[in-house]
Amino acid sequence: MSVKTPRKTKVKPTYKVGTAKKVRGSAPKTTSKSNGKYPLAVYEHLHIGIVEASLDGKYMDVNEEFCRILGYSKKELLRLGVRDCTHEDDYGLDIKLHEQLVAGKIPVYELEKRYVRKDGGIIWVELTRSLVRGANGEPLHTLGVVIDISDHKQVERALRESAENLRLATEAARMFKWEFNFQRQLYTFADNFVQVLGFSAGLLPQNSAQTVWRLSPAEDVQAISEAIANAIENHTDLHSLQYRMVNPENGQTVWLEVNGKIIYDEQGNARRMFGVAQNISTSKKAQEEIQIVSRMPAENPNPVMRLTPDGKILYANDASALLLAAWAQQVEQRIPAELHKAVMDTLASGTKTEVEIEHRGKIFSCTLAPIPESGYVNLYGKDITKRKRAEEKLRASEALYRAIASSIPGGGVYVVDKDFRYLVAEGPVTEAFGLSREMLEGHTVSEVFPDERGTRMEERLRRTFAGETISFETKHNGRVYWTQQAPLLDSIGQAIILTVDITERKQAEEALQQSEERFVRFMQHLPALAWIKDVEGRYVYANATAEKAFSTPREKLYGRTDLEIFSPEIAAQFRKNDGQALVSEKGMQTVEALRHADGTLRYSLVNKFPIPGSDGSTALIGGTAFDITERLRAEEALHESEQRLRAILNQATAGIVRKDADGKLIFVNQAFCNMLDYTESELLGKPIWQLTHAGDVDENRRLFDKLMLEGVPFKLEKRLIRRDGSIIWVDVSVSPIMDATGKPQSAVAVEVDITARKQAEEALQQLNLQLESRVQKRTATIQAMNQSLRDEIAERKRIEEALRVSEASARASEEKLRT
Template sequence: MPVFTIFKPKKIMKDFQQNYDEFHGKSGLNISLLQNFKTEYIFQQLPIGIAIIDPASGKFLFINSSFAQILGYTEEELLKKTFQSITHPEDLNKNLELHEKLLKGETDSYNIEKRNVRKDGVVIWVDLTVIRLKDKKSRREFHLGTIFDLSVRKFSEQQIKVSEELFRTVISNAPISIFATDKSGIFTLHEGKAIERVGMKAGENVGSSAYELFAGLEVIEHNGQVTTGKSILDRVSNGEYLSGITEMNGVVFDNKFAPIWDNNGKVNGLLGVATDITEQKRMENERLEFETRYRMLFNEIDEGFCIIEMIFDENQNPIDYCFLEINPAFEKQTGLKDAYGKRMRELEPLHEKYWFEIYGRIALTGVPERFVNRAEQLHRWYDVYAFRFGQSEKHQVAILFNDITERKLVIEKLQQSEHNLAEAERIGNSGSWDYNVTTDKASWSKNMFRIFDVDPEIPKELVFKNFVENLVHPEDKEHVLSVFQDAVTGKRPYNMEYRIIHKDGKIRNVRAIAETLFDERGHAMRMIGKVEDITELKKRGEEFRYRAEIASNISDGIMLNRKKDGIIVHTNRRFEEMFGYGHGELIGKHVAILNAPGSNRNATQVDETIIKSVHEKGKWKGVVQNAKKDGSIFWSQASVSQFEHSSFGRVLISVQMDITEQVQAEMALHENEIRQRAMISNISDVIAIIDKQGINQFISANVEKWFGWMPDELIGQNTFNNIHPDDQKRIKDDFYSLFAKPGKIVNTECRYQCKDNSYKWIELTAVNRLSISAIYGVLVNYHDISQRKMAVEKLIRHGKELKLLSNELINVQEKEKKILARELHDEIGQALTAMKINLSSVLKNIPNETHNLAYERIRETDELLNTILTRVHDISLNLHPAILEILGFIKTIKSYAQQFEKRTGIKVRVIDDFKSNLNTEQEINLFRIVQEALTNVAKHADAQNVEICFDSGNRWFVLTIKDDGKGFTANPNIEMSENAPGIGLIGMNERVNAMQGKFRISSRPRKGTKIQIKVLLYGKGK
């Protein structure tokens, strides 16, 4: 970069003009001279971009290597472009205006800072200078341009601007304030959002003394020592760096004080940063409450939990651990009794070494781990989450674990089943898939990736649109999309053949079939399907359609028989080998000899089916079960068409391919499904299949474990008879709607009767599988949720208790506030009033001519008493609105609104078109809500106007408070809101709950806020 600073655009242009004048007289602006000039001077000597441009077209005639390097092109690429094509669209018009002036001769040169677009798309800033050159002989004009890369400078300017804006944003929005003083303690800076919390404005204190503001404050230093603000300022002025906690108007600050040094090493002022930690203090109190709740959770959770202390040998190898704390579920999960305070080796001497290694590693590194391991000595599998607890030197680890032995056994069985299914798919050259219509994502079996030649590690094709776009043959895409759309809308089944393209360009044929599952509204949710690679089958079927194809493709079996009587007139060698006959042995025999015994079709039926299809469609295709000469059975894919033979008349040509392996694979898949069904009896939940009448057709064996019934006792019985009478109608309605729609799913809860006549709560999930022949019923899953129900009921009961406690707390607070307000008014207020009367009397009796310093001090004291009396009155009103008992509810609200408007400048309109029929408790609570709402408006809303509206009917009283402030994103259910500005709204909600009322808040950013409270009218004194 430094080398660029020695070149000046004007100097370069001047040198170029001189060289141009020297050689232009030789032969005009000659190309060879330009090339010579390019090589020997500017084009190879300067690290700036230089180009000669055709004025009319803007095309580059010559460029140097620096020009190409700056723009990221080769020289050859740029010579095919114009300056317009590389100019940023937003700067092109300005560039063209200057270019036009140069063309018209209005100027000889121009300079502009503009943006160019590099070849790689990156936008760069350049300094462009262009001069006009004109050949005196040919009168031809050229433009010479130079560019300097300004990107680094522009980036630096932008970063500086961002940094400045970021600093201002942080200062104005973060909960801190920053101040600085000169050496005499006068504020030179006092900014930050935190000072607004104590009623100050940014910059308000500049010019005033820091000693006046801080001198009276009590400072708790971080070493615990209590001192004054003046002492802190004095010590910082002497060069100390100090910090401490202060409280001002209920706001707690963490302060850092530092001296400002001049160049001579003397203190020239003070610098301070105050951080609002009020919320932090509040959170510390909440932490204590959280610990109490944690202890409750610790004792209630079903998972095992313990805290251990690791024991290491002299080489820091973990050798044992001691149980410091265990929860009630620990013994159930582990089988270890009285583990508290004991070591693991003491409880289980042969406990596996890897447990100690894992927990030892966590204790030393502090890195938590989640893992699944088997405890051989305990004969159980565990899902474990472990993390370091407390300080690192204590080597303590907290462990949350769950016994997953049963789940592990089920997973292993399922994995074996999946392996068997994959093998069956591999043998049958087929694959299965499961597509989620809602998320547009599919999951494929392993063989699907092989069929479609897709890398399993890059499954972008699993999104349906990508699948069609990337894998389906272009001519088949529309058909595939059409069938898919009809399937998800229920118009027709998903059953089709189409072509796919592999990465090497090869085309494959596949057959796809799927079932669509719909929700209760008829919307498609899932599609479960199967894909079979039928490329080879497709080829063989098409190759043997006519006589000409017989001669060229004899790898499959081919047979001709007369249409009128079914007598075989020709077979090829492959057909004879397929059926185990010698050459010519089948000629003259009837085709029925080839049918497998017991296929439930006689020769006549076979002929009629084939002949009818050939007559109507021109061909017949299908899978047939055949018998060889030795009686062995095999399967073949047959394709039959007809043509006119010169010797035998109309004949049927049958092309057959042995697909026994494929059929056996499908049969293996079917057997695997049967095995999977058998596995159902081993999972923890109860699985059942019922018919349309609700009769149990199948029920898994673990029904005895959960409900005490033997499966045989329930099979053949109506399942609704075991549903609790109060739940029966609802469950029957759900099932009757389920029966009407294939694929529909119902999920609900109800009570199920046990054999001992007790009832258990269950979660019931049912899927309509009446359309699937293997099931032909409704598949039902029963999951025992009794424990969960008990836990929910317990939580509801605790919630009610907390609500009662909250209401009682509000009442106690109001009583205490009332007592304190009465004391302020009756005792302190009266005493201050008496003092004011005495002072007023003294002032009146002092003659005017004797006014002196004492008189002024008495007058100032009198004014101070006025202020104190006003403040005492405000405090008394805030603590307990005694004025409610004197003026009544409406006048009290109006009075408070007038005071609020005078204090904040925010206009308050009170609409009171009603007669109050509220009781005393309701009036106090509603007054408090108005107070809190107006306080929130003043603190958060930035509003200009507030409207308070009262309305009442025969039973309900409605209070509405609206403002035109900045608003916020609100949740109508305030108990669930995370965006409410502060905890005041929660307090309002508690008061409304105490009155058994309704609370609603609505707000949007820049649209203001509306609070509405509805309470029942009970009348005075109720």
């Protein structure tokens, strides 16, 4: 994870106060009108992730792009926060900056970090987070702008891998890259230039041309200058330019072969030159050796010949006489067909060839060096009889070495000659170092390890060939290897190297050491007493707590018995318990009393146990003692309290019960037993539902389950079933009993018999019903009488009306008669 800040730093991020880097479409830093929040809906469909988080890092709001980046729905994200979605390796820095932001120590921060998507995938983002404040300046929440940079990271990774592959390739070829700036006359070297050269000579990754050229002979500098000038004049590049660099400390000369590409500007001026330099010292040394030998063949004690393409011998020195006699050939005559073929191959390839020739018990290693311009091949022989005989002896014992190597898990056996050439390389440890038998056998240390590692290995081999046996440890890819190298007896300049993977052993040793350290720390901080005695009862170990309890310092405790430290009574008690522990495989546990220096008598729960030795027999007696004085006092007080409580509960007139989480009775008082006509033993363990009337069970269970889940007390009137099947009514008040975490673990209920009240209520109800029936009957009679009266009154009114009409009619008739 990298942090981007306005200033460049490699230590920690710095910030430009009051400003933040502009990010594509980033949200504004002002608040909306009343609630102090950004109008996030404006940014809902942007291709940039926007996320609001509370001051403690919980997501408050997110847009569509942020959901896409993390693969969650908006609803899911609003249940998460910064910690839930941030990669564990990046969370520490992110939350630290977040806290500084909230505290007002920085106005904004930016960083590249990894999120963990819903599907478990990792995605890289660039995050810019700022603080949103209210109208009065108080911090409200943070706002983050998130840009997906996974593609960018993949490109970076590919570039790094490509650069690494190029680095490995150049290192394998003993090359380093360089660049030259013509305007500034400045060379820039790749990091591995010291490994390729074998020395630094004060050179830095960047150097002036004068600093580099001062390490080369004047004639080489002149040749380089002319070659570059000619390349610029002809607009060509540098090809296979060879020159020397000399280490001023020891005069060591390194030959380099340089190839370079010149870059020109639009006007055709050379601006930069890029190239590679390869260390060719080994091949130059071989060429020089050939030239030296070819200049003085007559004085050479080994065979030197000049051979033509058609197989004739043009020249042979005196040391070649034995070979010529063996071939029955002389100068100007033809050489054997097999050697003739090698000569032809050498001329065709243009490179030197190595062949071996054996004659009369002597073996010669011959180098065929082509001289193309003259059309012949020089043969330079070297007597390698001793070496070959030693190799034959080595091959004879090679099976033994390979068998040894195969019997060493994760190990290897190597045999090296005085030329530091691997003759035997066997064992799985070879592959653990990325090598193989073929890569080692027949090759020298410097060929296999051309870097500083090879230099160190050669230095150790020189000491070994001087007669020193060397042992050392090496760490590689998290494994630890132990190596010992020594000269091989009865051999001609050979050394044997044995390498063993000791990772598990080292881990076991470290684990044992850590275990011992943990044991010491544990024992010294253990609040309990701990000690170890031998079978004679003498103390051999005691922790600090035991020293204090025994009032005896360690130096006066070790080697002494209980009788020499404690009173005879206490010592006899301890000795008796020790004896019981010795005869029991599992040891024994007891309570022991000891009066401390302050005069108080303390009680301890003591465990004593035998500790077997390497042969399985008891060698020691271990012991621990935990002070239980306060616990015993508390238990005694609790016992007294429980007895008092039990007496009170049993004297209560109401039934009192305690039920576990499943409703089983775990305590009943006598009053409850009397209610149901059961004994205490008959009721304990019985579910209360078996004693509850079927019509009341469902409601009782519902309220009880709620109590056990939420801790809510309840009251209920219900029916209980007595032993004889009769029913009694009870008024129940149930309350939870909480455990140490505040969760209900059981319940206590007070159950009052209300059967008489229920019966009185029922009788009263029946009386009310009878009274209601009588009232209804009386009401009906009165209503009938009222109706009859009303009917009689109506009839009278009708008759009275008819009389009035009749009287009126008579008066009218009477008036007519008068008139």
